[in-house]
Amino acid sequence: MNLEIITPDKKVFAGEANAVTFPGTEGQFQVLNNHAPLVSTLGVGDVVVEATPGAAKQVYRIDGGVVEVLKNKVLVLAEAII
Structure with a gap:
């Protein structure tokens, strides 16, 4: 899958990824290739x-x-x- 991580200042990451783990506001979750459509808020933590x-x-x-x-x-x- 194609991943982009952007802040108001700059593009931090752009490239291919097989898996990405996120710090969701309701708990940690992971996205893999061919994941269902999703929109989620993120909390403070590690991507x-x-x-x-x-x-x-x-x-x-x-x-x-x-x-x-x-x-x-x-x-x-x-x-x-x-």
């Missing part, structure tokens, strides 16, 4: 990006935001990277 199996995970600590998942495209609008 963990798994680009390929066996590769190192990338972690971005965010200060809240929203995520939209639609047709294998994931857009994260983060308030800030902390």
